[in-house]
Amino acid sequence: MPDTHAVHWLATTTGVDEIDRELGGVPVGAITELVAPRFVSAGQKSLQAKLLARATAERVCALVDATDFFDQKSAQAMGVDLRRLFWIRCSGREMKGLEQAFKCADLLLQASGGFGVIVVDLAGLAPRLVRKVPLTTWFRFRAVIEKQDTALIFATSYPVTSTCSELVLTLSTQDVRWSKTSDNCPTHATVFAGFEFQAEIIRKRSCKKPVQAARYSSFTNPRLA
Amino acid sequence: MRFASIFVPHFAVQAALRCEPEGNANRKRPMVILDGPDSVLRVFAFNERAACRYIAVGMTRIQAEQCPGVVLCKRLVAQEQAAQFALVDCALAFSPRVESATEGAVTCEIAGTNRVFGPPKTLAQRIVQTCTEMGFEVNVAVATNPDAALVGAKGLAGITIIPSGEEQRCLSKLPIEVLSPMIDDSEILDSWGIRTCSDLVALPPIALVERLGQEGLRLHTLARGAVQRKLLTLDPPNKFEEHLELEDSVTDLESLAFLLNRLLHQVAARLTARGFATDEIRLCLDLEEHSDRDVRDEVEPRRSMKFERTLKSAVPIDDTKTLLKLLQLDLAAHNPGAPVRAITLEAMPAKRRSTQGGLFTPRAPEPASLEVTLARIRAVVGEMDEQGRHRVGAPQICDSHKPDDFQVVPFRADNGKPNPSRFSRDTGVALRIFRPPFTAKVRSNQGKPAHITFAECSAPIVCAAGPWFRSGLWWHETQCWSREDWDIAIRSKDGVGLYRIYHQGHHWFVEGLYD
Numbered sequence: 001m002p003d004t005h006a007v008h009w010l011a012t013t014t015g016v017d018e019i020d021r022e023l024g025g026v027p028v029g030a031i032t033e034l035v036a037p038r039f040v041s042a043g044q045k046s047l048q049a050k051l052l053a054r055a056t057a058e059r060v061c062a063l064v065d066a067t068d069f070f071d072q073k074s075a076q077a078m079g080v081d082l083r084r085l086f087w088i089r090c091s092g093r094e095m096k097g098l099e100q101a102f103k104c105a106d107l108l109l110q111a112s113g114g115f116g117v118i119v120v121d122l123a124g125l126a127p128r129l130v131r132k133v134p135l136t137t138w139f140r141f142r143a144v145i146e147k148q149d150t151a152l153i154f155a156t157s158y159p160v161t162s163t164c165s166e167l168v169l170t171l172s173t174q175d176v177r178w179s180k181t182s183d184n185c186p187t188h189a190t191v192f193a194g195f196e197f198q199a200e201i202i203r204k205r206s207c208k209k210p211v212q213a214a215r216y217s218s219f220t221n222p223r224l225a
Numbered sequence: 226m227r228f229a230s231i232f233v234p235h236f237a238v239q240a241a242l243r244c245e246p247e248g249n250a251n252r253k254r255p256m257v258i259l260d261g262p263d264s265v266l267r268v269f270a271f272n273e274r275a276a277c278r279y280i281a282v283g284m285t286r287i288q289a290e291q292c293p294g295v296v297l298c299k300r301l302v303a304q305e306q307a308a309q310f311a312l313v314d315c316a317l318a319f320s321p322r323v324e325s326a327t328e329g330a331v332t333c334e335i336a337g338t339n340r341v342f343g344p345p346k347t348l349a350q351r352i353v354q355t356c357t358e359m360g361f362e363v364n365v366a367v368a369t370n371p372d373a374a375l376v377g378a379k380g381l382a383g384i385t386i387i388p389s390g391e392e393q394r395c396l397s398k399l400p401i402e403v404l405s406p407m408i409d410d411s412e413i414l415d416s417w418g419i420r421t422c423s424d425l426v427a428l429p430p431i432a433l434v435e436r437l438g439q440e441g442l443r444l445h446t447l448a449r450g451a452v453q454r455k456l457l458t459l460d461p462p463n464k465f466e467e468h469l470e471l472e473d474s475v476t477d478l479e480s481l482a483f484l485l486n487r488l489l490h491q492v493a494a495r496l497t498a499r500g501f502a503t504d505e506i507r508l509c510l511d512l513e514e515h516s517d518r519d520v521r522d523e524v525e526p527r528r529s530m531k532f533e534r535t536l537k538s539a540v541p542i543d544d545t546k547t548l549l550k551l552l553q554l555d556l557a558a559h560n561p562g563a564p565v566r567a568i569t570l571e572a573m574p575a576k577r578r579s580t581q582g583g584l585f586t587p588r589a590p591e592p593a594s595l596e597v598t599l600a601r602i603r604a605v606v607g608e609m610d611e612q613g614r615h616r617v618g619a620p621q622i623c624d625s626h627k628p629d630d631f632q633v634v635p636f637r638a639d640n641g642k643p644n645p646s647r648f649s650r651d652t653g654v655a656l657r658i659f660r661p662p663f664t665a666k667v668r669s670n671q672g673k674p675a676h677i678t679f680a681e682c683s684a685p686i687v688c689a690a691g692p693w694f695r696s697g698l699w700w701h702e703t704q705c706w707s708r709e710d711w712d713i714a715i716r717s718k719d720g721v722g723l724y725r726i727y728h729q730g731h732h733w734f735v736e737g738l739y740d
Contacts, residue, residue, distance in 0.1 A: 011593065031264075035738050036740070037719035038719075039680075039681070039682055039717070039719075040717065040718060040719045040720040040721065040722050040740075041720070041721055041722055041738060041739050042740065043722040043740065044387040044740050045655040045656070045657045045738075046653070046654055046655040046740060047740035048655070049653075049655040057585045058466065059588075059589065060589050068610075068658065069657045069658055069660070070620070070658070071629070071655065071656040071657065071736075071737060072620040072621075072622050072631050073622060073629075073631075073656075074653065074654065074655045074656040075655060076622060077653050078653045079653060080657050082619060082620045082621065082622070083619055083621075084619075085619060085620065086618075086619065086636045087604065087617075087618065087619065087620050087633065087636075088602055088605050088606060088615045088616070088617050089617070089633070090616075091606055091610065091616065092606055093403055100605055100606050103605045104602050104605055104606065107598055107602055107605070108598065108599050108602075109599040111597065111601070112589075113400055113594075114588050114589045114590035114591065114595075115586075115589060115590060115640065116587065117529070123657075123740075124657070133265040148590065152226055156483065172720055173721045176688075176714055176721055176723060178688060178690065183397055185542060187673050187689050187690055187692075187711075188690075188691060188692060188693070190688075190689075190690040191712075192689055192690050192712040192714075192723060192739065193722065194654060195721075217265045217699070
């Protein structure tokens with residue numbers, strides 16, 4: 001019997017051991033969707049940063065930032081080679097930002113190619129906006145990316161790519177760690193130490209039946225590392 | 226020692242034609258170049274087809290217009306200078322020792338080029354081919370001394386190889402005009418019935434000197450092809466500029482692109498001949514400015530204004546299609562806003578990229594097409610943000626303690642080398658930073674934040690850590706900053722939100738979300 005969990009697709013590793021062990025990474029030549037609720041610390045940005053850190057070590061990558069929320073300092077601290085990251089800062093938190101992000105992603109896919117990973121970060125946009133993206137757009141992206149050796153990742157606050165994505169991961173917070181000596185510890189002696197998140201596989205096309213796997217991973221505040 | 230001379234017949238005509246979009250079509254038509262003030266334009270130069278229509282130097286514009294089918298064109302010194310530079314570039318493609326002899330003629334030393342370009346005839350054919358690519362129809366002559374080569378190129382059409390010792394025989398049938406005698410001497414020789422070089426060589430040199438002075442001896446030696454001298458080599462000019470003036474102003478970008486394409490081809494051909502590419506294009510457009518006025522008023526003189534754009538690319542490019550696309554995208558984003566009367570295009574030379582592709586090297590975006598994509602993306606998202614930082618490029622952290630102090634530098638596909646060992650398994654937390662930060666209302670309890678309201682969130686703070694005080698540029702009157710940082714956690718129906726907030730002045734801001 002073939003092992004459905006075995007890695008049999010071309011993938012880019014994420015740098016998060018638990019996810020890489022389960023999935024082998026994110027698929028190349030396909031769409032991956034990372035879903036996390038808006039304004040919640042679910043590890044979505046950290047997972048992106050780990051993935052970009054891994055990918056920029058080998059190839060050049062692109063980040064289409066719909067809301068201009070990318071923090072270079074924390075990304076660099078997580079190992080992202082900023083020189084090899086092509087950053088597009090869209091201007092607007094509303095529909096304008098969404099439109100710009102899609103146009104830019106389209107241009108990157110159509111014209112250049114050669115990027116290891118393209119991350120389109122729509123997570124800062126309200127779900128009502130992202131839901132407006134027609135299904136044909138996702139199908140078009142899927143058709144284009146299939147011919148390229150690039151992993152296309154959409155970070156959203158609501159699952160929108162439907163059947164066009166190869167992999168959909170839903171992220172959620174599991175635990176937040178604070179470094180404090182006692183319950184009565186003063187606030188200035190308390191430090192946010194990190195959090196654990198859960199990645200749930202909502203969709204994985206290479207498996208015949210839907211996989212409902214849950215794995216935990218943790219991120220630590222670099223101040224304490 | 227061998228020398229090759231390149232001569233452009235009807236140089237003024239060819240200089241005007243090479244930048245014309247319809248240059249190749251006009252080449253087959255009678256073409257006349259006019260010079261002088263606008264009120265008294267006179268014929269300055271013309272091609273062979275115009276000579277067949279009885280055009281002569283000095284004719285007025287009205288007289289020239291009487292000849293049917295003649296194309297009249299005003300002389301532009303800038304165009305002729307650019308053409309001369311282009312000719313020098315042609316010669317520099319084959320030899321580093323080049324003399325710019327006269328207008329429309331260059332001579333280069335080709336000793337020792339046999340192994341690179343083959344025998345002199347093959348070399349001459351390659352010179353003709355290069356000149357044709359640059360829009361010139363040329364004569365090329367190869368001889369053992371520079372003057373014999375030049376005289377041969379002036380008088381003999383096509384390619385001429387003058388063997389050593391046979392200069393006098395080869396030049397014998399050429400008219401005396403190819404020696405460029407002074408007008409007085411030319412008239413004297415004409416009155417003596419001296420028409421060709423062989424006639425001049427037949428005269429005794431001492432008697433000639435007695436009558437014409439040293440100039441007579443010079444002409445005699447030239448006619449024999451016996452002048453021995455060294456080349457007056459020039460420093461290769463690194464100016465790649467083309468200029469085009471239009472009779473009728475261009476009002477739309479499509480037509481302008483058509484003209485730019487022609488100029489780019491000329492510039493690119495020159496760069497290629499010298500082994501260069503370009504990483505900076507400077508475009509200067511002379512615009513026609515019109516103002517609203519009553520048509521019954523006197524005719525207002527046309528005022529002109531300049532429109533300048535500088536286009537820089539991260540990598541040197543020599544592909545004209547890419548350069549044209551970049552220019553088109555730039556002009557679409559920055560419209561000149563007025564009809565264009567003249568175009569000047571200058572390319573800054575840059576060393577060509579030399580990259581060695583590896584079998585196991587990961588594929589990267591093709592730099593030239595990436596430049597076009599960059600320009601297209603810039604057209605979508607804009608060039609700069611409110612702080613004057615680029616919207617497209619590679620992020621670079623500034624050497625400062627100020628929060629979110631960064632700049633965006635041009636992105637290059639070959640930035641840094643792949644370094645898989647750089648990746649470490651250390652985990653950290655990424656911050657989703659809000660630009661600009663959200664303004665928040667924070668209620669404090671016993672000196673620590675207890676409730677926060679911002680954007681779409683309003684929730685009690687379940688845990689807070691801080692404050693941590695930060696400040697910088699305290700010596701600067703306007704840029705000094707100081708703030709009080711807090712890490713807070715709030716709980717919502719979707720999960721926990723961990724925020725970095727800060728207190729500055731009398732206001733609270735939400736800087737970002739740990740995500």
